[in-house]
Amino acid sequence: MINFEEELKKFHPSLEIEDAEDAIYNQDLTDMADIMVKIVKETKEAETKNTDGTAE
Amino acid sequence: MNCYHCGCRLTEADFCTNCGVDVVLYKKIMMTSNAFYNEGLEKAEVRDLTGAINSLRQSLKFNKNNVEARNLLGLVYFETGEVVAALSEWVISKNLRPKKNIADDYIIMLQNNGGRLETINQTIKKYNQALVYCAQDSKDLAVIQLKAVLSMNPKFIRAHLLLALLYMDAEDWQKTERELKKCQQIDHGNMMTQRYLKEAAQVQHPVEEEIQKVTAVKQKKNEEVYRYQSGNETIIQPIDVHEPKGVSGSSIVYLVMGLVIGMAITFFLILPARIQSAKADVNNQLKTVSEQLSSKSADMEEQQQKVDTLTQSNKKLQTEVDAYVGTDGTLQTMEDLLKAVNSYLTTPADTATVAAALEKIQGETKIEKTSQAFQNVYNTLLSLVGPSVAAQYYNAGISSYKQGNYAAAITSLQKAFLYNKNNVDTVYNLANAYYKSGDNTNAATYYQQVVTSFGGTNRARQSQKVLAEMGITATVSGNNKTH
Numbered sequence: 001m002i003n004f005e006e007e008l009k010k011f012h013p014s015l016e017i018e019d020a021e022d023a024i025y026n027q028d029l030t031d032m033a034d035i036m037v038k039i040v041k042e043t044k045e046a047e048t049k050n051t052d053g054t055a056e
Numbered sequence: 057m058n059c060y061h062c063g064c065r066l067t068e069a070d071f072c073t074n075c076g077v078d079v080v081l082y083k084k085i086m087m088t089s090n091a092f093y094n095e096g097l098e099k100a101e102v103r104d105l106t107g108a109i110n111s112l113r114q115s116l117k118f119n120k121n122n123v124e125a126r127n128l129l130g131l132v133y134f135e136t137g138e139v140v141a142a143l144s145e146w147v148i149s150k151n152l153r154p155k156k157n158i159a160d161d162y163i164i165m166l167q168n169n170g171g172r173l174e175t176i177n178q179t180i181k182k183y184n185q186a187l188v189y190c191a192q193d194s195k196d197l198a199v200i201q202l203k204a205v206l207s208m209n210p211k212f213i214r215a216h217l218l219l220a221l222l223y224m225d226a227e228d229w230q231k232t233e234r235e236l237k238k239c240q241q242i243d244h245g246n247m248m249t250q251r252y253l254k255e256a257a258q259v260q261h262p263v264e265e266e267i268q269k270v271t272a273v274k275q276k277k278n279e280e281v282y283r284y285q286s287g288n289e290t291i292i293q294p295i296d297v298h299e300p301k302g303v304s305g306s307s308i309v310y311l312v313m314g315l316v317i318g319m320a321i322t323f324f325l326i327l328p329a330r331i332q333s334a335k336a337d338v339n340n341q342l343k344t345v346s347e348q349l350s351s352k353s354a355d356m357e358e359q360q361q362k363v364d365t366l367t368q369s370n371k372k373l374q375t376e377v378d379a380y381v382g383t384d385g386t387l388q389t390m391e392d393l394l395k396a397v398n399s400y401l402t403t404p405a406d407t408a409t410v411a412a413a414l415e416k417i418q419g420e421t422k423i424e425k426t427s428q429a430f431q432n433v434y435n436t437l438l439s440l441v442g443p444s445v446a447a448q449y450y451n452a453g454i455s456s457y458k459q460g461n462y463a464a465a466i467t468s469l470q471k472a473f474l475y476n477k478n479n480v481d482t483v484y485n486l487a488n489a490y491y492k493s494g495d496n497t498n499a500a501t502y503y504q505q506v507v508t509s510f511g512g513t514n515r516a517r518q519s520q521k522v523l524a525e526m527g528i529t530a531t532v533s534g535n536n537k538t539h
Binding site for chain 2: 001002004007008010011013014017020021023027029030031032033034036040049
C-alpha cells in the first residue's frame with residue numbers, strides 16, 4: 001500500500017526559469033574523460049618526480 | 057574524435073599520431089558514451105523517456121562534450137514538461153558548440169515565444185505551490201492547482217503523478233487511473249507510473265492477483281484469455297476457443313424453440329401493441345376530422361344565420377321598394393285622374409274618354425284606399441259623366457243580351473252598374489245575363505239586390521219569382537223604390 005506522506009517526499013519543487021542560470025553554473029560537468037586525463041596527468045607527474053629523485 | 061592532449065584528430069591507431077599519447081582508454085570512454093547515446097535515442101523513439109533520460113545522462117557522464125546526447129536529453133526533458141532542465145542542457149550544449157547546433161534553434165524558439173515561456177513558468181510556479189499545499193494538507197487546493205497546471209502544460213509528468221497520488225489518497229481510483237494512463241501515453245517507462253498503476257489495480261480489483269495466478273496456470277495449458285476493461289467491468293474473452301463445427305440436433309431444437317418463442321412474442325406482445333397503436337392513431341385522426349367537421353358545421357350555421365339575416369333584410373327592402381312602387385302607382389293614378397279631369401274640362405261631351413280614364417284608375421288602385429281629396433274628385437267626375445256613360449254601357453249590354461252574348465252583356469252591364477247604381481233595369485238585366493250564362497250565384501246576388509234596393513217594383517217581384525224558382529227565398533227590406 002502506498003504511503004502518501006512517503007511518496008510526497010519523492011516530489012521536489014521544480015526549477016523556475018529564473019533559477020536556470022544558477023542551475024547551469026552549478027552543474028557538475030566533470031566526466032569520465034576528465035577523470036582519465038587527470039589520472040594520466042597525475043601519473044605522469046608522479047613518474048617525473050620519481051625520475052628526478054632517482055637522478056639526484 | 058580528437059586527442060584530449062593536443063586536440064589533433066585521432067586515427068585508428070592506439071596513440072595520437074601528433075603527440076604520441078596513449079588514447080586506448082580515451083577511445084573506449086568515447087565509444088561508451090556513444091553507445092549510451094544510441095541506447096537513449098532508441099528509448100526515446102519508443103517513448104521510454106525515463107529510460108532515455110537515464111541512458112543520455114550516462115552518455116554525458118562519459119563524455120560531457122557529446123552535444124547530440126545533450127541536445128536529445130534537453131528534448132526529452134522538454135517532452136516531460138521539465139522545461140528548465142531542457143533549457144539548461146541546450147544552453148550548455150550551445151556553449152560547447154556555438155555554431156551548427158540545433159540547441160540554438162530550440163532556445164530561439166522558446167525565446168521568441170515569450171507567451172509560451174511565461175505560461176511554462178506559471179505552470180512551474182503553480183506546481184510548486186501545489187506541493188506546498190500538499191505539505192500543508194490542503195489537498196483540495198493542490199488538486200485545483202494541479203488541474204490548472206495540466207490545462208496549461210498537459211505533458212508535465214510530475215504534475216500528472218502528483219495529481220494521481222492525490223486521487224489515490226482520496227481513493228478516487230478511476231481518476232487515478234485516468235491520470236496514470238495519461239502519464240503512460242507521454243512516458244512508457246516511468247517507474248513511478250507503473251508502481252502507482254499496479255497499486256490502483258490491486259485496490260480496485262483485489263481478485264486480479266488470483267486471476268493472474270489462475271491465468272498463469274491456464275497459460276501452461278495453452279488456454280490464453282484476452283482481458284480488457286470496459287467501464288467498471290473487466291471483460292475476459294478466451295482466445296483460441298473454437299466452436300464445434302457442424303449442426304447438432306440440440307442446436308436445431310434450440311433454433312426451433314427460439315423461432316416459436318419469437319413468434320409468440322410477436323403475436324402476444326408486439327402485435328397487440330402495434331394494433332393498439334394503430335387504433336390510437338385512427339382514433340386521433342377521427343377526433344381531428346370530427347373537430348374539423350364540428351368547426352365546419354359551426355361555420356355553416358353561422359353562414360346560414362347570415363343568409364337568413366340578409367333574406368329578412370332583403371324582404372324589408374323589398375317591402376320598402378313595394379311601398380315606393382305603391383307611391384309611384386298612386387302618382388300614376390293621380391296622373392290618370394288629372395288626365396280624366398282635363399279631358400272632361402276640355403271636351404265635356406267626350407264622356408267615353410273620361411270613362412276610359414276612370415276605369416283605368418279603378419283597375420290600378422282601390423278607390424277607397426286613396427286619399428279623401430282623390431276620392432272626392434273621382435266621385436265628382438264619376439257623377440258628372442256617370443249617367444251618360446252608364447246609358448251607353450246599358451244599351452251595349454242590352455244589345456249583347458238580345459244577341460245572346462251574355463258574357464259581353466255581363467261586362468257592359470257591370471260597367472253600367474258601376475256608373476249608375478240606381479238604375480233597376482241595369483241590375484235586373486245583369487242578374488238575367490248571369491242567370492242565362494248559368495252563373496246562378498252571381499245571378500242570385502243581383503236578383504237579391506233588386507229585391508232589396510228596389511222593393512215593390514215589378515222588377516223586384518220578377519226577381520223574387522226567379523229566386524223562388526232557384527229555391528232561394530228573397531230577403532225583402534222596407535226600402536222600396538219605383539222605377
